[in-house]
Amino acid sequence: MEIKKLFILIGIGCFIGLFITYNSAIVQVSLKKWYYQLSDNADFGLDTQDGNITSARIRHKTANNNNRSILSVLRQGRLGNGMWQYSGLLGLANMTNRVPILNSGYRDIAQIFTLSTQIDSRINILKASTRYEQRQLFINVEETVENIRNISEDVTLKGYFQYFRFFSSVTETIRKEFQFRTIIKQQVSTFFKKVNLTDEQLIKVGIHIRRTDLNTPRQIKQGFGPPPTNYFINAMNFFRSKFRNVHFVVCSDDIKWAREHIVGDDITFATNDLAALDMAILVSCDHVIISNGTFSWWVGWLCTGITVKYKRMPKYNSYLYNMTRGEYWPPNDTYNHYISIDTI
Numbered sequence: 107m108e109i110k111k112l113f114i115l116i117g118i119g120c121f122i123g124l125f126i127t128y129n130s131a132i133v134q135v136s137l138k139k140w141y142y143q144l145s146d147n148a149d150f151g152l153d154t155q156d157g158n159i160t161s162a163r164i165r166h167k168t169a170n171n172n173n174r175s176i177l178s179v180l181r182q183g184r185l186g187n188g189m190w191q192y193s194g195l196l197g198l199a200n201m202t203n204r205v206p207i208l209n210s211g212y213r214d215i216a217q218i219f220t221l222s223t224q225i226d227s228r229i230n231i232l233k234a235s236t237r238y239e240q241r242q243l244f245i246n247v248e249e250t251v252e253n254i255r256n257i258s259e260d261v262t263l264k265g266y267f268q269y270f271r272f273f274s275s276v277t278e279t280i281r282k283e284f285q286f287r288t289i290i291k292q293q294v295s296t297f298f299k300k301v302n303l304t305d306e307q308l309i310k311v312g313i314h315i316r317r318t319d320l321n322t323p324r325q326i327k328q329g330f331g332p333p334p335t336n337y338f339i340n341a342m343n344f345f346r347s348k349f350r351n352v353h354f355v356v357c358s359d360d361i362k363w364a365r366e367h368i369v370g371d372d373i374t375f376a377t378n379d380l381a382a383l384d385m386a387i388l389v390s391c392d393h394v395i396i397s398n399g400t401f402s403w404w405v406g407w408l409c410t411g412i413t414v415k416y417k418r419m420p421k422y423n424s425y426l427y428n429m430t431r432g433e434y435w436p437p438n439d440t441y442n443h444y445i446s447i448d449t450i
């Protein structure tokens with residue numbers, strides 16, 4: 107009995123020790139390695155040499171590429187950030203010849219889109235393995251790739267990867283995977299029927315207005331601030347003069363503000379509780395008008411018509427602007443056409 111208690115105490119002590127090591131390391135920016143003893147799951151392994159652990163590795167039974175190291179990414183933020191992290195993972199796995207695996211934090215994304223990447227909750231153990239943390243200030247794809255290549259073990263990424271160059275090598279794959287599941291598409295068509303916007307002749311323009319969490323002085327200074335009202339008015343007038351039969355569909359986290367400031371008899375306000383449904387509604391419009399925010403970025407990227415963005419977003423020479431070296435918006439291509447509109 108006493109011995110059993112002692113073992114339990116030692117166990118708890120080790121756990122706390124690991125926990126503290128793990129958490130204190132999160133704040134560091136450089137490479138860190140953790141080794142973690144697992145005994146009861148054959149799928150996980152530790153490489154040892156003369157009894158010393160040399161690396162922690164997950165051996166995947168299902169993948170026939172067991173000799174390729176795994177890449178995974180922590181899940182942070184909401185839908186838009188989850189999409190960045192997923193596409194960053196796929197692109198970086200491609201560039202570093204690794205097997206991408208998702209932790210169970212990605213279930214929400216997998217419920218919205220049909221992802222090719224396997225979710226495996228056991229991947230959480232990689233927290234205990236090697237971790238590579240994206241440097242906050244610069245989004246440097248080449249350096250990230252080199253850093254990952256320099257590690258032979260499995261790697262868990264931590265970061266937001268809000269930069270399209272992270273997934274440029276797999277753009278087509280991302281486009282294919284980020285198609286809404288049938289159940290969401292059905293909700294979209296139910297919505298359009300409910301608000302009587304099924305007329306094929308009608309040019310539908312989605313407007314995403316994000317305000318509530320972007321309005322602090324710090325965020326505005328950093329280049330994140332919400333676009334001014336006049337931007338939305340000008341953007342709407344751009345479409346009103348371009349097409350005869352245009353109707354706007356507004357999705358916003360501040361629908362009260364939107365109703366007060368965005369006026370006209372050619373507007374429908376969507377009041378859904380589901381971010382994914384809002385995104386699907388906006389993307390299925392012919393064209394979109396977007397705000398700041400990762401959610402808006404993805405709406406603009408996924409919509410295959412014209413994407414109108416605020417000309418001063420991100421603010422010139424701001425933190426956000428510098429972070430992507432002025433390349434926050436991807437170039438126009440087969441699917442994307444960006445038009446910038448100002449307040450004047």
Ligand SMILES: *[C@@H]1O[C@H](CO)[C@@H](O)[C@H](O)[C@H]1NC(C)=O
Pocket residue numbers: 155156157158
């Ligand atoms: C294993 O660890 C012991 C004790 O830390 C050390 O003396 C020994 O050199 C290590 N062996 C290898 C192969 O690293």
Ligand SMILES: *[C@@H]1O[C@H](CO)[C@@H](O)[C@H](O)[C@H]1NC(C)=O
Pocket residue numbers: 172173
């Ligand atoms: C994987 O590694 C094992 C042990 O290192 C080796 O025996 C096996 O041939 C390798 N498999 C492939 C496909 O390279």
Ligand SMILES: *[C@@H]1O[C@H](CO)[C@@H](O)[C@H](O)[C@H]1NC(C)=O
Pocket residue numbers: 199200201202203204275276279
């Ligand atoms: C990377 O992506 C390209 C384009 O999809 C593909 O042809 C290639 O096989 C991928 N490489 C790896 C290592 O996944």
Ligand SMILES: *[C@@H]1O[C@H](CO)[C@@H](O)[C@H](O)[C@H]1NC(C)=O
Pocket residue numbers: 249252253256
């Ligand atoms: C990767 O490893 C090489 C060779 O050891 C080294 O020269 C280089 O600086 C490393 N790169 C990074 C980004 O740490």
Ligand SMILES: *[C@@H]1O[C@H](CO)[C@@H](O)[C@H](O)[C@H]1NC(C)=O
Pocket residue numbers: 302305
């Ligand atoms: C639905 O919209 C069409 C125009 O697209 C209009 O003619 C019709 O009256 C509307 N129906 C209802 C019930 O509002």
Ligand SMILES: *[C@@H]1O[C@H](CO)[C@@H](O)[C@H](O)[C@H]1NC(C)=O
Pocket residue numbers: 423424425428
């Ligand atoms: C962004 O870069 C410019 C030019 O290098 C610099 O003047 C400016 O201070 C930078 N902005 C921030 C927020 O670091």
Ligand SMILES: *[C@@H]1O[C@H](CO)[C@@H](O)[C@H](O)[C@H]1NC(C)=O
Pocket residue numbers: 435436437438443444445446
């Ligand atoms: C896309 O094309 C438009 C012209 O139609 C141009 O004004 C805009 O700068 C281009 N956007 C990008 C990101 O290159």
Ligand SMILES: CC(=O)N[C@H]1CO[C@H](CO)[C@@H](O)[C@@H]1O
Pocket residue numbers: 268319320325330331398399400403426
């Ligand atoms: C795309 C982007 O950078 N959006 C930012 C808008 O502002 C919010 C709140 O500050 C940020 O979290 C987003 O990253």
